[in-house]
Amino acid sequence: ILNVEQSPQSLHVQEGDSTNFTCSFPSSNFYALHWYRWETAKSPEALFVMTLNGDEKKKGRISATLNTKEGYSYLYIKGSQPEDSATYLCAFGTSYDKVIFGPGTSLSVIP
C-alpha cells in the first residue's frame, strides 16, 4: 500500500516567522507531486505540481522543492502571515490521473 506522510501534523508560528514542512512519499512509481492549500470551509486550492527531481517552484512567499530519489518534498513559507493559516496537503501522483493524499499539516499563524 502506497503511503504519503506529512510532518509535522500541526504547527503554530508567530507572524513573520518562516516555516517549512515535509511530505514523504514512495520513491518508486513516481509521476508527480502536488501541493494544495486548504482553508477551513473552502475547497483545496492547488499551489504547485512538480515532476522532476530537483524541481523548485515558487509562488509569492511560498516555495517548494522536490527530491524524487529519496522521496520527499519541502514546502517553505517565508514571513508567515495570519492569512497563511490553513492545512497544507501534499498528494503523490502514482500515475497520470491517480493521486494519494497525505494527512496534511495544519498551520496556524499567530498575529
Add this chain to the structure above:
Amino acid sequence: EPEVTQTPSHQVTQMGQEVILRCVPISNHLYFYWYRQILGQKVEFLVSFYNNEISEKSEIFDDQFSVERPDGSNFTLKIRSTKLEDSAMYFCASSEGGGLDTQYFGPGTRLTVL
C-alpha cells in the same frame, strides 16, 4: 473565474438508500475526479474519469459506487445502497489535462448516512 460547483452542499439519507452527488466541472476540462474525506481522516482518491470512462479507481470504489457524465456538463457519483461508513465530505475536481495539470476542487458535498 471558472469554478467547479457541487450540489447539494449537504445530503442526509437513510442507510440503504441510493444517493447521487452532482458536480459541474470547469467547462473546458477533460479529466474529472471524485475524492472523499471522512471526518478527521485523509482526503482519499475514489476515481478518475476521462473520455467517458473510468481511467483509475481506488479500492474504496467498489460496486456500490458508479460515476457518469450524463450530459456535457454534469459529472455524477452514485452510491447505490449507502452505509453508515459512507458518511463523509465528497469532493469533485477537474483538470484540463491529466496528472500534471492543476486539479480544481469543488466546495464539496457533505453526506450524512443515518
